[in-house]
Amino acid sequence: MVRPPYLFWRVDDVTALTPNLLRLLELFGGYGYPACLQVIPGQLDPGLPGSLREVGRSLGVSLLISQHGYTHANHGGELYEYEFGPARSRSLQSADIRAGGQILAGAFGPDFFPAFTPPNNAFDENTLTVLEELGYRVLSQEGRRYMGKYSFADFSVNVDALLDFETLEPTPLPALCHSVASLAFPGSVTGLMIHHELMDERAFHILHELMSWLRTRSDIEHTTFQHLAEMI
Numbered sequence: 175m176v177r178p179p180y181l182f183w184r185v186d187d188v189t190a191l192t193p194n195l196l197r198l199l200e201l202f203g204g205y206g207y208p209a210c211l212q213v214i215p216g217q218l219d220p221g222l223p224g225s226l227r228e229v230g231r232s233l234g235v236s237l238l239i240s241q242h243g244y245t246h247a248n249h250g251g252e253l254y255e256y257e258f259g260p261a262r263s264r265s266l267q268s269a270d271i272r273a274g275g276q277i278l279a280g281a282f283g284p285d286f287f288p289a290f291t292p293p294n295n296a297f298d299e300n301t302l303t304v305l306e307e308l309g310y311r312v313l314s315q316e317g318r319r320y321m322g323k324y325s326f327a328d329f330s331v332n333v334d335a336l337l338d339f340e341t342l343e344p345t346p347l348p349a350l351c352h353s354v355a356s357l358a359f360p361g362s363v364t365g366l367m368i369h370h371e372l373m374d375e376r377a378f379h380i381l382h383e384l385m386s387w388l389r390t391r392s393d394i395e396h397t398t399f400q401h402l403a404e405m406i
Contacts, residue, residue, distance in 0.1 A: 176360050176361070177360060177361040178360060178361075178393055178394065178395045179357075179358035179359055179360060179361070179362045179364065179391075179393060179394045179395070180362065180363045180364070180394075180395050180396075180397050180402060181354070181358065181363075181364045181365075181366065181388075181394050181395070181396050181397065182208075182210055182329065182363070182364075182365050182366070182396070182397055182398055182399065182402065183202070183207060183208070183209050183210060183335070183366050183368065183396070184210045184212060184291065184314060184331050184365055184366065184367050184368065185198065185209050185210065185211050185212060185368045185370055186212045186242060186291065186367060186368065186369050187212070187214060187242065187246070187369060187370075187371060188211045188212060188213045188214065188222075188242070188370075189213070189214050189217040189218060189219055189222070190219035190221070190222055191219070191221070191222055191225040191226065191229065192370075192371065194370045194371055194373055195370050195371075196229065197378065198368065198370045198373070198378075198381075199229055199230075199233060199235055199237075200233060201378075201381060201382060201385060202233075202235045203233030203234050203235035204233075205385045205386075205388075205389065206234075206235075206396075207235075207385065207388075207396045208235070208236035208237070208238065208396060208397065208398050209235065209236070209237055209238070210238045210240060210289070210314075210398050210399050211226070211237055211238065211239050211240070212240055212241070212242035212291045212314075213239055213240070213241065213242060213278060213282075214242045214243060214244075214245065214246045214293075215241060215243075215244055215245075215273070215274035215275075215277040215278050216243075216244050216245030216246070216247075216274065216277075217245065217246065218277060218278075218281060220281075222281075223281045223282050223285075226239075226282075226285075227285070236398070237285065238285070238287050238289075238398040238399060238400055239278060239282045239285045239286045239287065240278075240286070240287050240288070240289035240290070240291065240312070240314075240399060241271075241274050241275055241278055241288070241289065241290050241291065242291045242293060243257045243258065243270075243274065243291070243292060243293040244257065244270035244271065244273060244274040245257070245270075246293045248294075249261055249262055250296070254296070255294045255296065256292075256293070256294050256296030256297070257270075257292065257293045257294070257296070258270075258271075258292050258293075258296065258297045258298065258300075258301040259296050259297065259298050259301075260298050262300070263300070264300040264303065264304060267300050267301055267304050268304045268307070268308070271290065271301075271304050271305065271308060272308055275288060275308065275310075287311065287312075287398075287399060287400045288308075288309065288310045288311050288312070289310065289311060289312035289313070289314055289329075289399040289400075289403075290305055290310050290312070290313055290314070291313075291314045291315070292313075292315060295315055295316040295317075297315070302323075302324055305324070305326055306324045306325060306326065310326050311326055311327065311399070311400075311403045312326055312327050312328075312329055312399045312402075312403050313326055313327070313328050313329075313330075314328075314329050314330055314331065314365065314399065315328070315330045315331075316330055316331050316332075316367070317330060317332070327402065327403050327406055329363060329365060329399055329402055329403075330365055331365035331366065331367040332353075332357060332364060332365055333350065333353045333354060333357070333364065333365070333366045333367065334366075334367050335350065335366040335367060335368045335381065335384065336368060336369070336372075336373060336377045336380065336381060337369060337372055337373075337377070342372060344373075344374075344376050344377040344380050345380070346380075347380050347383050347384060347387070350380070350384050351384065351387050354366075354384075354388070354391075355391075358391065358393075358394055363402060368381075
């Protein structure tokens with residue numbers, strides 16, 4: 175059977191139900207697209223789990239909660255920012271990743287799925303070994319760096335859905351549509367990354383237009399890390 179092109183939306187740096195996050199979720203609910211929310215455990219607002227459950231029900235939006243580092247601290251300095259990297263031992267990384275997973279599992283219960291997004295797209299071999307040891311199902315990075323050495327799946331983002339990080343300007347809609355169209359072929363997996371707290375009015379308008387354009391691509395299946403992992 176030929177599989178359709180798959181597409182997931184990864185929303186990074188989630189800590190609280192801010193006005194921008196609520197506005198973003200209203201868009202997802204309006205279009206019926208699921209969202210993979212990457213929550214920073216060490217910055218978790220205690221009211222977020224209940225708020226997301228309520229918003230999910232009221233908007234009819236499917237939300238998958240996964241882990242974005244631990245505190246999003248920078249242990250690498252100005253030139254190479256990372257929370258998980260060469261200056262941190264395997265035991266330190268393990269303690270942080272384990273603690274973060276426990277926080278999210280306790281707060282979100284069955285809504286938490288053990289996928290891990292490393293802050294600043296930075297990690298090392300120790301990070302990967304720890305994820306394997308702790309039973310994580312998915313690593314989501316930016317750009318694939320290894321092939322099949324570990325049992326977890328690699329579902330990485332390959333399109334920044336809104337921002338040019340050099341200028342912090344919204345990416346023009348035609349460029350976004352071209353990127354998605356060039357990546358979406360039968361059996362492919364395309365990941366779109368969103369940093370909602372950096373979005374302004376222009377960015378929300380472009381995102382609305384992108385979601386509208388995606389409705390014309392009825393061949394694309396919008397999905398989550400969990401569904402993708404279960405297909406493997």
